Amino acid sequence: MLQAAHTAGGKTYRIDLGTATDTTKLHHVLARALHFPDWYGHNWDALADCLSDMSWDEANTYVLALQRAEPLQALDPESFNTLVEILEDAVQVWHEQKIRFWVLLIGDFPELPRLEVIA
Numbered sequence: 001m002l003q004a005a006h007t008a009g010g011k012t013y014r015i016d017l018g019t020a021t022d023t024t025k026l027h028h029v030l031a032r033a034l035h036f037p038d039w040y041g042h043n044w045d046a047l048a049d050c051l052s053d054m055s056w057d058e059a060n061t062y063v064l065a066l067q068r069a070e071p072l073q074a075l076d077p078e079s080f081n082t083l084v085e086i087l088e089d090a091v092q093v094w095h096e097q098k099i100r101f102w103v104l105l106i107g108d109f110p111e112l113p114r115l116e117v118i119a
Contacts, residue, residue: 010061010100011054018068023079026072034064044082051090061100070107 015033020026027042035057036050054062064087073080087103094101 010063011057011059012063012065014065014067016067017072020069021071021075023076026076026079026083044086047083048086048089051086052093059099061102062094063102063104065104065106067106069105 013033015029017026017029020029024042027040027047030036030047031040031042034050034054037056040046040050069080069083072083084105091101091103
């Protein structure tokens with residue numbers, strides 16, 4: 001999926017969250033991996049803003065492959081759940097703009113609710 005999106009002109013991001021064991025570390029990892037602008041505020045509102053407006057890295061498709069998020073889910077479940085909510089909101093925002101924005105959580109998440117599929 002990552003290769004197909006990249007070949008079609010999309011932007012792909014393989015993000016290792018293994019060191020993101022709390023909110024501060026999570027924001028640092030995401031800012032670096034997604035090439036957020038210098039004005040990124042390293043907080044939830046800023047994350048929502050950046051994920052909903054990727055004007056510094058425009059594309060017709062975005063794919064975020066998040067790997068090794070299990071430590072965050074185990075050590076800071078509130079931050080993990082907030083991250084999932086923000087990602088769901090970003091998917092909806094891009095869907096309304098007719099831009100593909102896919103998020104893949106790669107790992108073992110037995111308690112992760114099934115995300116709603118938007119047709």
